[in-house]
Amino acid sequence: xxxxxxxHPCDDEPETLLETANRLTDQLxxxxxxxxxxxxxxxxxxxxxxxxALTKLMRPFIxxxxxxxxxxxxxxxxxxxxxGPEDYVIPDLAIVDADLDEHLIENNCYAPACFRLVLEVTxxxxxxxxxxxxxxxxxxxxxxxVIVDRKHGRVHVLTEPLPAGYDRHEVYAPGQQAPLPASxxxxxxxxxxxxxxxxxxxx
Numbered sequence: 001x002x003x004x005x006x007x008h009p010c011d012d013e014p015e016t017l018l019e020t021a022n023r024l025t026d027q028l029x030x031x032x033x034x035x036x037x038x039x040x041x042x043x044x045x046x047x048x049x050x051x052x053a054l055t056k057l058m059r060p061f062i063x064x065x066x067x068x069x070x071x072x073x074x075x076x077x078x079x080x081x082x083x084g085p086e087d088y089v090i091p092d093l094a095i096v097d098a099d100l101d102e103h104l105i106e107n108n109c110y111a112p113a114c115f116r117l118v119l120e121v122t123x124x125x126x127x128x129x130x131x132x133x134x135x136x137x138x139x140x141x142x143x144x145x146v147i148v149d150r151k152h153g154r155v156h157v158l159t160e161p162l163p164a165g166y167d168r169h170e171v172y173a174p175g176q177q178a179p180l181p182a183s184x185x186x187x188x189x190x191x192x193x194x195x196x197x198x199x200x201x202x203x
Contacts, residue, residue, distance in 0.1 A: 057093060064187075066186055071096065072096050075093055082140055091118040091119060095116045099114070118137055133145075134158065138166050143181070157172070174192050
């Protein structure tokens with residue numbers, strides 16, 4: 001999703017970052033407000049192809065049994081980040097442990113340890129997903145980060161998180177299958193061609 005930075009309002013007692021983020025969430029229904037590296041960002045509501053790609057992506061995870069038993073497949077659930085005292089993100093899609101509700105931290109966000117996989121479908125400002133969130137998710141030790149790069153028609157699979165990023169970064173093009181590690185709870189591959197086509201505008 002594209003994102004724009006937001007500055008603090010100037011007054012005698014400035015808002016905390018979290019207060020600013022929550023105020024913007026109330027003022028901008030449908031927008032996604034996050035705090036990454038101490039910076040509040042706002043992404044506009046997703047377009048139709050973005051939503052279509054997410055629906056396409058959910059199907060193999062559900063078919064593999066990842067939405068029953070030990071894990072769940074969820075859209076738009078908050079993830080509390082260790083990169084700052086108020087940092088959090090809302091990934092487009094996540095595979096989480098079934099006991100997620102027991103790990104609520106703050107502001108409707110959950111502990112990183114509950115997340116087996118996070119996935120982002122890019123929009124206008126794809127650099128946020130390809131750069132800033134790579135570091136944020138790696139610092140949070142998210143085992144698998146998948147990026148659907150709609151601008152370039154590719155799927156990125158990042159694994160083995162390190163403090164500054166991921167040790168493994170595989171890129172898959174249409175015509176290829178993007179395999180995911182069994183650590184997410186099942187062995188499966190993503191059909192890159194189908195996902196990329198779903199994320200394109202039909203106009």
